[in-house]
Amino acid sequence: MKIKEIETISKRLSLLIVILREENRMKEKEEQRLIQLKAIEEEIHNSGVEYICGIDEAGRGPLAGPVVIAAAIMPRNSMIEGVNDSKKVSEKKREELYEIITKEAISYGVGIIDQKEIDRINILNATKEGLTMAVKELNPRPDLIIVDALTKIDTDGIPYQSIIKGDAKCYSISAASIIAKVTRDRIMREWDKVYPQYGFEKHKGYGTAAHISAIKENGLCPLHRLSFVKNIINK
Numbered sequence: 001m002k003i004k005e006i007e008t009i010s011k012r013l014s015l016l017i018v019i020l021r022e023e024n025r026m027k028e029k030e031e032q033r034l035i036q037l038k039a040i041e042e043e044i045h046n047s048g049v050e051y052i053c054g055i056d057e058a059g060r061g062p063l064a065g066p067v068v069i070a071a072a073i074m075p076r077n078s079m080i081e082g083v084n085d086s087k088k089v090s091e092k093k094r095e096e097l098y099e100i101i102t103k104e105a106i107s108y109g110v111g112i113i114d115q116k117e118i119d120r121i122n123i124l125n126a127t128k129e130g131l132t133m134a135v136k137e138l139n140p141r142p143d144l145i146i147v148d149a150l151t152k153i154d155t156d157g158i159p160y161q162s163i164i165k166g167d168a169k170c171y172s173i174s175a176a177s178i179i180a181k182v183t184r185d186r187i188m189r190e191w192d193k194v195y196p197q198y199g200f201e202k203h204k205g206y207g208t209a210a211h212i213s214a215i216k217e218n219g220l221c222p223l224h225r226l227s228f229v230k231n232i233i234n235k
Contacts, residue, residue: 027081034079038171040163044144045076051106053142053158054172055134055150057127058086058180062205063215063232064198064223065188066114067123069130070180073106073142074172080104083174085167086181098182101175108176109137110183115225122227128153148173195221 041052051073059067080100082093089097102108111133113126121129132154135145145155148166166173185204192201198214198221205211205223215224215232 030081031079034081034083034171037083037169037174038079040170041146041172042076044146049143051140051142051144052172053135053138053145054166054170054174054176055131055145055147056086056167056173056177056180057130057148058177058184059205060123060127061207063207063211063225063228064115064200064205064221065191065225066112066184067118067126067130068180068184068187069111069113069127069134070108070176070183071110071131071134071138071142071145072101072108072172072176072179073138073140074101074175075104075106078104078171078175080175083171083178085174086177088168089178091185094178094182094185097178101178105175107138107140108179109134110179111137112183112187115223118225119227123225132156146170146173148177191223195223198223 044052053071053073055069055071057067057069059065080097082089082097083101086094111130113130117129118126128150131147131150135142135156135158142158145158145160146166147153147160147162149162149164151162153160163169163173167177168174188200188204192199197218199210200223203211212232215229220226220229220233
């Protein structure tokens with residue numbers, strides 16, 4: 001073997017070692033992040049609680065479409081790389097994580113409240129109604145529910161703790177946030193096929209400049225929340 005060939009192989013091996021070291025460093029960093037994300041739940045488990053259910057929602061703020069609430073009971077030893085507050089995860093990665101989370105979950109449930117019900121009872125009550133629906137889908141029944149920020153909720157008699165910014169602090173709430181977000185995004189992509197003039201596939205019903213412009217140009221469609229868009233159409 002020629003000296004140049006040996007030098008080339010040596011450089012490639014050195015580069016491979018650097019890459020592997022960086023991958024290991026990133027993996028260790030992610031493991032530490034997940035351990036920290038699970039700290040609150042681990043403390044609860046240590047107190048004797050077996051099944052912890054995390055709950056979060058997607059779609060409280062948009063001008064159109066449903067609000068979706070997801071509940072998830074994850075195994076105590078679950079450590080899915082990338083699980084985080086859904087707002088911090090790309091759409092493509094959320095789709096990948098959704099498949100892993102729903103497969104690994106002990107149980108999960110989803111509550112979907114459409115725009116008409118949101119207009120009828122307001123978004124806060126609609127979110128609470130969807131939460132109750134999601135909880136009732138769970139089997140086994142959780143011993144404790146941890147939920148992002150909501151209080152005064154009907155959990156079908158199950159004790160709950162409200163945690164501010166829980167989707168960024170608790171693993172199971174993060175998992176639920178991804179289930180809720182992906183479920184809602186898929187719904188809005190389907191509605192985009194019915195009402196393509198509004199661009200729901202891109203903005204998912206949120207009040208972007210493009211969405212507001214489309215409303216002013218095309219008027220409202222049945223998917224719009226009248227209680228949310230009245231200020232826009234009255235301008």
